[in-house]
Amino acid sequence: MTDRPRHDDLEVRAKALAPDMRPGSLRTSGGAAVWLEAAPAAPHRRRIGLLAPHDHASIRAFDGERSDVGRTLSVVYGPLSPDNAAALRDLLPDLRPRPLGLATSAGFGDRLGLATPGHVAGLRRAGAADTIRPIFAQQSIREMTRTGRTPRQVMDDATFGAFEAGWTGEVGADADHLKTEEDVHRTLEAGFAFFTIDPGDHVDDEASEAEGDALRTKIEALPWDQLEDRWEDLRGRWLGTRLDADGLPLSLDETALARAAAKYGAALAQAARLHRTLAASGRPFEIEFSVDETATPTTPEEHAFIARELARLGVPVVSLAPRFVGRFEKGVDYRGDLDELKGTLDAHARIARAFGPYKLSLHSGSDKFSVYPLIAEATRGRVHLKTAGTSYLEALRVAAVHAPDLFRKILRIGHKRFETDRASYLIGARLESVPGPRSLADEALPGLLDDDDARQVLHVTFGSALDAHGGDLLELLQRRRTAHEDALARHFERHLAPFVPYAHVEGATP
Numbered sequence: 001m002t003d004r005p006r007h008d009d010l011e012v013r014a015k016a017l018a019p020d021m022r023p024g025s026l027r028t029s030g031g032a033a034v035w036l037e038a039a040p041a042a043p044h045r046r047r048i049g050l051l052a053p054h055d056h057a058s059i060r061a062f063d064g065e066r067s068d069v070g071r072t073l074s075v076v077y078g079p080l081s082p083d084n085a086a087a088l089r090d091l092l093p094d095l096r097p098r099p100l101g102l103a104t105s106a107g108f109g110d111r112l113g114l115a116t117p118g119h120v121a122g123l124r125r126a127g128a129a130d131t132i133r134p135i136f137a138q139q140s141i142r143e144m145t146r147t148g149r150t151p152r153q154v155m156d157d158a159t160f161g162a163f164e165a166g167w168t169g170e171v172g173a174d175a176d177h178l179k180t181e182e183d184v185h186r187t188l189e190a191g192f193a194f195f196t197i198d199p200g201d202h203v204d205d206e207a208s209e210a211e212g213d214a215l216r217t218k219i220e221a222l223p224w225d226q227l228e229d230r231w232e233d234l235r236g237r238w239l240g241t242r243l244d245a246d247g248l249p250l251s252l253d254e255t256a257l258a259r260a261a262a263k264y265g266a267a268l269a270q271a272a273r274l275h276r277t278l279a280a281s282g283r284p285f286e287i288e289f290s291v292d293e294t295a296t297p298t299t300p301e302e303h304a305f306i307a308r309e310l311a312r313l314g315v316p317v318v319s320l321a322p323r324f325v326g327r328f329e330k331g332v333d334y335r336g337d338l339d340e341l342k343g344t345l346d347a348h349a350r351i352a353r354a355f356g357p358y359k360l361s362l363h364s365g366s367d368k369f370s371v372y373p374l375i376a377e378a379t380r381g382r383v384h385l386k387t388a389g390t391s392y393l394e395a396l397r398v399a400a401v402h403a404p405d406l407f408r409k410i411l412r413i414g415h416k417r418f419e420t421d422r423a424s425y426l427i428g429a430r431l432e433s434v435p436g437p438r439s440l441a442d443e444a445l446p447g448l449l450d451d452d453d454a455r456q457v458l459h460v461t462f463g464s465a466l467d468a469h470g471g472d473l474l475e476l477l478q479r480r481r482t483a484h485e486d487a488l489a490r491h492f493e494r495h496l497a498p499f500v501p502y503a504h505v506e507g508a509t510p
């Protein structure tokens with residue numbers, strides 16, 4: 001084994017080898033230097049460079065073209081491949097996602113795989129880099145299906161993006177809206193560490209209003225075996241009990257208890273099942289329980305029921321996403337009564353403190369600018385913000401400015417596909433108020449990204465748009481890297497700044 005070269009020597013030699021290095025990407029670790037640089041054949045594309053002694057383990061671990069540099073060093077130039085992403089995480093372990101605990105956190109879904117450097121820039125601009133833990137790799141199974149990406153691709157794109165931007169802090173990775181054991185296995189294998197269990201298909205929304213025989217039938221039909229429980233026992237635990245949720249008194253009468261059990265019982269059993277799958281893997285994980293996509297809001301009493309019953313079943317949650325009051329539509333600000341929301345956020349936050357502690361998770365959290373200060377304050381920073389489609393809209397903003405023809409094609413698909421593609425989303429947009437692709441001058445196109453109806457139409461038709469024009473859009477974003485990064489940085493600074501006064505990384509009581 002050759003003596004390890006000094007890190008600053010390696011850096012100097014790496015910079016000499018790589019004039020087109022992506023600034024900020026160069027890192028040294030364990031006697032090797034690694035960076036991203038422009039690929040010579042196509043300068044807007046990236047390749048990985050590695051410089052280390054001939055016999056260094058990483059020289060074999062990275063795949064690519066190898067050549068000698070002087071007497072003792074080798075350089076390897078390789079593609080952004082799955083093997084090289086894994087080798088990079090081995091060399092720089094901070095790039096490997098891990099559970100983030102109760103730290104204030106934000107999830108940045110990235111449907112295109114090129115947004116992470118912009119997300120990093122947004123964290124830095126908001127002054128949140130040290131206090132808000134990021135989850136760059138985050139995609140729901142529904143979105144992976146629509147974008148044709150695998151969990152591994154989502155993970156690797158985030159790894160390369162964080163590396164490119166010189167991010168050295170902790171990162172999480174959110175396998176979002178998992179519904180089946182198969183989903184859990186696939187995302188575990190890809191290295192995800194935060195698992196959002198979505199048992200929404202098992203939530204019985206009708207139970208909120210049920211009574212008499214109908215309610216009794218629902219109770220009898222619950223999977224009591226899997227819940228390791230009986231109705232008499234459940235009654236015994238709850239009725240006549242007055243709970244104190246951090247100063248908020250809560251109690252459920254017989255009807256309220258029966259409705260809560262009927263509404264969420266099967267969902268709790270499903271969560272317990274997916275938790276067992278995770279626990280059996282022997283890997284580090286944390287769980288979010290999400291019921292945000294159900295038809296009826298989660299009342300504070302129901303939330304308390306869920307929290308205490310999850311604890312009884314031994315399902316630990318790091319965050320929980322209730323369905324809040326009002327409308328959390330995709331890609332636009334909150335629609336509803338902010339005073340009412342403020343009151344219920346306070347109640348939900350108290351419950352999360354008293355029966356966890358865990359974070360409140362804000363799903364469909366993109367563009368909810370009026371909600372951020374309320375939830376940050378109510379939770380005292382014990383909160384997870386989850387955004388997804390809004391980054392795609394910022395990518396389209398780059399197209400609207402720099403590639404009007406491409407943007408018009410995507411807008412045309414939006415018009416054609418909206419009524420079909422909106423099916424699984426909460427959306428209030430009216431298609432007839434969105435101008436057609438031919439009716440606007442080029443200069444007016446970017447304005448559509450500031451129009452609520454157009455945003456939603458473009459937001460939900462992403463799968464169809466990417467099927468037809470994904471290649472062109474990716475090409476454009478790589479050529480207009482700086483514009484893309486700036487758009488994202490500006491947008492996410494606005495998302496994150498309201499959380500900063502409350503943000504904290506330690507798990508201690510805020």
Ligand SMILES: [Zn+2]
Nearest residue numbers: 290292363364
């Ligand atoms: Zn969600």
